[in-house]
Amino acid sequence: MPTTAQDSEQQEPRVEGRAARKRRAILDAAREVFLAHGYLGASMDEVATRATASKVTVYKHFSDKQTLFTAVVTSAIEEAEHSSRSLVDHLAESTDVAGDLRTFARQHVTTVTQPHLIRMRRMIISEANRFPELARAWHRRGPERAHARLAHQIELLADRGLLQVDDPLLAAQHLNYLILSVPVNEAMFTGRDTPYGQRRLHRYADEAIRVFMAAYGAS
Amino acid sequence: MPTTAQDSEQQEPRVEGRAARKRRAILDAAREVFLAHGYLGASMDEVATRATASKVTVYKHFSDKQTLFTAVVTSAIEEAEHSSRSLVDHLAESTDVAGDLRTFARQHVTTVTQPHLIRMRRMIISEANRFPELARAWHRRGPERAHARLAHQIELLADRGLLQVDDPLLAAQHLNYLILSVPVNEAMFTGRDTPYGQRRLHRYADEAIRVFMAAYGAS
Numbered sequence: 001m002p003t004t005a006q007d008s009e010q011q012e013p014r015v016e017g018r019a020a021r022k023r024r025a026i027l028d029a030a031r032e033v034f035l036a037h038g039y040l041g042a043s044m045d046e047v048a049t050r051a052t053a054s055k056v057t058v059y060k061h062f063s064d065k066q067t068l069f070t071a072v073v074t075s076a077i078e079e080a081e082h083s084s085r086s087l088v089d090h091l092a093e094s095t096d097v098a099g100d101l102r103t104f105a106r107q108h109v110t111t112v113t114q115p116h117l118i119r120m121r122r123m124i125i126s127e128a129n130r131f132p133e134l135a136r137a138w139h140r141r142g143p144e145r146a147h148a149r150l151a152h153q154i155e156l157l158a159d160r161g162l163l164q165v166d167d168p169l170l171a172a173q174h175l176n177y178l179i180l181s182v183p184v185n186e187a188m189f190t191g192r193d194t195p196y197g198q199r200r201l202h203r204y205a206d207e208a209i210r211v212f213m214a215a216y217g218a219s
Numbered sequence: 220m221p222t223t224a225q226d227s228e229q230q231e232p233r234v235e236g237r238a239a240r241k242r243r244a245i246l247d248a249a250r251e252v253f254l255a256h257g258y259l260g261a262s263m264d265e266v267a268t269r270a271t272a273s274k275v276t277v278y279k280h281f282s283d284k285q286t287l288f289t290a291v292v293t294s295a296i297e298e299a300e301h302s303s304r305s306l307v308d309h310l311a312e313s314t315d316v317a318g319d320l321r322t323f324a325r326q327h328v329t330t331v332t333q334p335h336l337i338r339m340r341r342m343i344i345s346e347a348n349r350f351p352e353l354a355r356a357w358h359r360r361g362p363e364r365a366h367a368r369l370a371h372q373i374e375l376l377a378d379r380g381l382l383q384v385d386d387p388l389l390a391a392q393h394l395n396y397l398i399l400s401v402p403v404n405e406a407m408f409t410g411r412d413t414p415y416g417q418r419r420l421h422r423y424a425d426e427a428i429r430v431f432m433a434a435y436g437a438s
Contacts, residue, residue, distance in 0.1 A: 119348070125407045126345025129338070132409065139408035167426075173401050174430055181396035182389075188344045189358035190351065207386075211393055215433035 023061050026051045030062075030072050035119050039069060039127050039134065070137045076120055077142045080111050088149055092156035097163065098213050105179045105205035112180055113201065118187045125188075147172045154216075163216050171216055178208035242280050245270045249281075249291050254338050258288060258346050258353065289356045295339055296361045299330050307368055311375035316382065317432050324398045324424035331399055332420065337406045344407075366391045373435075382435050390435050397427035 029051035033042045044065060048058045062068035087104040094100040111117075121138075128135035150172035158165040165171045182204050183196050196204075248270035252261045263284060267277045281287035306323040313319040330336075340357075347354035369391035377384040384390045401423050402415050415423075 122344055122347060125341055128341060128408060132411075135408045139405075143404065143408070170401075170426060174397065174426075177396055177400035177404070178393065181400050182392050185362065185396070186358075189347060189354045189362070192351075207389060207393075211430065211434035215430035 022051075022053060022057060026053055026058055026061055026068075027072055027075050029053075030068050031076065031116070031120075034069060034072060034123065035116065038123055039065075039131060042069075044068070066131075066134070069134060073120065073124070073134070073138050074141050076117060077138070080114070080117060081146070083111050084108050085149075088146075088153060091150075091153040092160075094157070094162070097157060098209060098217070101175075101209045101212065102206055105209050106202050108176075109179050109183060109201045109205050110198070113183050113187060113196070118184070121184075122188060143176070147176060150175060162218055164218050165216055171212075174215070175208070175212050178211055179205055241270075241272060241276060245272055245277055245280055245287075246291055246294050248272075249287050250295065250335070250339075253288060253291060253342065254335065257342055258284075258350060261288075263287070285350075285353070288353060292339065292343070292353070292357050293360050295336060296357070299333070299336060300365070302330050303327050304368075307365075307372060310369075310372040311379075313376070313381070316376060317428060317436070320394075320428045320431065321425055324428050325421050327395075328398050328402060328420045328424050329417070332402050332406060332415070337403070340403075341407060362395070366395060369394060381437055383437050384435055390431075393434070394427070394431050397430055398424055 026047060030042075030047045033046050033050060036042075037046075042065065044055060044058055047068070048055045051058070058068075062071060084104060084107045087100070087107055091097075091100055091104065124135050124138045147169060151168040154163060154165055154171050154175075155168040157163040158168065163171075183201060186196070245266060249261075249266045252265050252269060255261075256265075261284065263274060263277055266287070267274045270277070277287075281290060303323060303326045306319070306326055310316075310319055310323065343354050343357045366388060370387040373382060373384055373390050373394075374387040376382040377387070382390075402420060405415070
């Protein structure tokens, strides 16, 4: 999945042009190889072949398989976050909290249930015992960061008197899991990567916000 | 984990005495073997050895590995449900809905975050692509049945005017995931089987019920 030039600059200020494009090609190839064979089954050789790069080039960018995997995970999460980040970062200025949360929720559930993210989540969970540092990297870059970002906005909305919140982090976790739990758990256990259509996803999003506002809305 | 004689009679009305004990020993051995080696890595030979049974006996009780695995999953879920089933089944008669839901929630989160269930959940998710029927068996026996059972009680409470609910199944899913999502997701991704102590788990349970009652309580 291509990123814009701006993304790449933000993420890697010192890598430009040809090297940045090669790095991107290696990451794209690595994502396919990891999703196809799992962490253990993936080989740097296959990544190099698929990226039409030499092994030396692959190792120049990523010193070992774990570093490469962490970069793949980070990149997938950053792409996913990109689509909802501006929605989240403007929540605190909202004049229609329920409405803006619904817009965020619909975007968020659509993003997180994308097939490649569901498959990556499944793979990471399956390796969490053997490679706990991989799962922790996903958790830190994904849910933990998302919860912290949401908690900050929730706190600002509470300061403005638009929400009533004792524990902003727990409120953020409730919000996130109210939006995601039904479709993501279904996807984890059914083995189907996209169990729901858009109408169903939007309904889960809207009902999540109804519950959240009932519990945390200013009365 | 041993079950009581009554359990075994309920689950297997026609298998008694020595045969029932052997079946139980095979199931206990199989749980250990599956958790140690994963579904693919587990062998019927090792199960037989660990249960001090012949392979013929193992196959007499369970015709193949998948049947055995499904029985292990079903048995683990039935044990887990047993501890909260009477709490759930009496919810409809409650005269203190929030209090009784809190009691259920504390029991439920404590049960579901037991290490062997966390490890089994992780294993099932990891095999969901390759063996979708195993994951579906878990989902049907576990979350789907629990949601249906809760939805029924929620509907009866709504009939008595003690809850306000349009969609009892979605309300049950919200209740279940409000209680479980934070600790179970943490456990899935950290690779630690028991990330939280009892005080923390009870706090998640209590806050889940506060949110649920705010959204679904009769006003």
